[in-house]
Amino acid sequence: MESNTDELRKFLENKISNLKKELEYYEYLLSLLESGFSPVKGSKGSIDYIKSRKGEIIAEVYYTPPLMKIIVRRKLTLSKAYINALSKILEDSKNNDKIDYNIVFDKDDLKEISINNVNDDLCYNKIKIALQTILERAS
Structure with a gap:
């Protein structure tokens, strides 16, 4: 039972860490938009x-x-x-x-x-x- 709790703890810690990174990424994109950044139109990238x-x-x-x-x-x-x-x-x-x-x-x-x-x-x-x-x- 202890190993299941440890595995669950590790999974949740990893998930939280990944979600924090994702949140930081979205906050960065939002800050770009708020600063007046606009994507280049017409590029096929x-x-x-x-x-x-x-x-x-x-x-x-x-x-x-x-x-x-x-x-x-x-x-x-x-x-x-x-x-x-x-x-x-x-x-x-x-x-x-x-x-x-x-x-x-x-x-x-x-x-x-x-x-x-x-x-x-x-x-x-x-x-x-x-x-x-x-x-x-x-x-």
Whole structure:
């Protein structure tokens, strides 16, 4: 019974911490609006998220054609098999869709992937879904 109470306590503490962070984020956005900030109209930029099976954010995907940037938001060490799969997917897109890419590691942890020349939504979705599959399994 004690371990269930400890698990519940940890869950609730994590939930409260996450909600506080979310509240701070919304307060920051509200302060931007109140200070006169207005989003740039007409840009085709978007932000998307790659999440784990538990719903936790693994990475943020920023897309402003022709640039796509994936920023990993948690510690993620990829095994050699996942690195090979990632490289194969990006090399195939490099050959077929004429993209350029750069993968940034910090020691053994994946930090960021920058992809240039992603000129259409089909290419974007193909790459995003492939990366999501790899990152989701690696997390």
